[in-house]
Amino acid sequence: MIENRMLEADHILFRYAQNAKPVLDDVSVEIRKGEFIAVLGANGCGKSTLAKHFNAILLPEKGTVWVEEINTQDEERIYDIRQKVGMVFQNPDNQIVATIVEEDVAFALENLGVPQPEMRARVDEAMQMAGIFKHKDKAPHKLSGGQKQRVAIAGVIAMRPDCLIMDESTAMLDPIGRDKVMRTVQKLNHEFGITVVMITHYMEEAVLADRVIVMNDGHVVLEGTPPEVFRDSDKIRAYKLDVPQAKELCDELRAAGVDLPETIIGAEECAAALAALLK
Numbered sequence: 207m208i209e210n211r212m213l214e215a216d217h218i219l220f221r222y223a224q225n226a227k228p229v230l231d232d233v234s235v236e237i238r239k240g241e242f243i244a245v246l247g248a249n250g251c252g253k254s255t256l257a258k259h260f261n262a263i264l265l266p267e268k269g270t271v272w273v274e275e276i277n278t279q280d281e282e283r284i285y286d287i288r289q290k291v292g293m294v295f296q297n298p299d300n301q302i303v304a305t306i307v308e309e310d311v312a313f314a315l316e317n318l319g320v321p322q323p324e325m326r327a328r329v330d331e332a333m334q335m336a337g338i339f340k341h342k343d344k345a346p347h348k349l350s351g352g353q354k355q356r357v358a359i360a361g362v363i364a365m366r367p368d369c370l371i372m373d374e375s376t377a378m379l380d381p382i383g384r385d386k387v388m389r390t391v392q393k394l395n396h397e398f399g400i401t402v403v404m405i406t407h408y409m410e411e412a413v414l415a416d417r418v419i420v421m422n423d424g425h426v427v428l429e430g431t432p433p434e435v436f437r438d439s440d441k442i443r444a445y446k447l448d449v450p451q452a453k454e455l456c457d458e459l460r461a462a463g464v465d466l467p468e469t470i471i472g473a474e475e476c477a478a479a480l481a482a483l484l485k
Contacts, residue, residue, distance in 0.1 A: 243401075312329045
């Protein structure tokens, strides 16, 4: 077992139909406890399929997937895997089942038979962590998209997972909703040590990660810190991905003769560098 391992895919192959082209082809990825990982790639690259392997929704045809010390092929440990790895999907309406926010957050715990006092404590804690506690008595259908997504996150957090997988969970949200969900996710990672794997199309979300994994046509093609991955804008665009807006602006300014570091990828870094030049 690799020390400090949260998730590992070891040379996995997966296809949805026999003799079909592999969706994942000899993919190897290691994610350590406490990391915030962004997984990027064009539609059909295999990133969501990889995410579903990390809590045994899907099992590899070849290779091995590990959740800490557990092999996902071990059918007797599926419950343990789902306890350790929680998933939040793209549409929060598909995960919300109750008519009151706090009842929805408690739903999975009720099914597990968690004692009432412990359930009450865990539900309140999860709603506080997700920033949704003040809406606990409201009907979910009356909430905004970002608030609904935070209810879905709270429902997963109440299970007390070690790892949270966000499978394009901000895709249906407006910029304000995305920002609030991202703040929640960062808080869970930084303050509570929850490992986060975020499948996303938004480069500004990837900039916030500790490490970025880029997939293309079923393979991992790039891996590194955000500055390392986004350093070569042409390479990123070759994989049909956008470049962070701050990075794109700095590229244009450098082309026009402005002396800016090539490592700038975030808005705050960009603003600080421009302010320094003006001084």
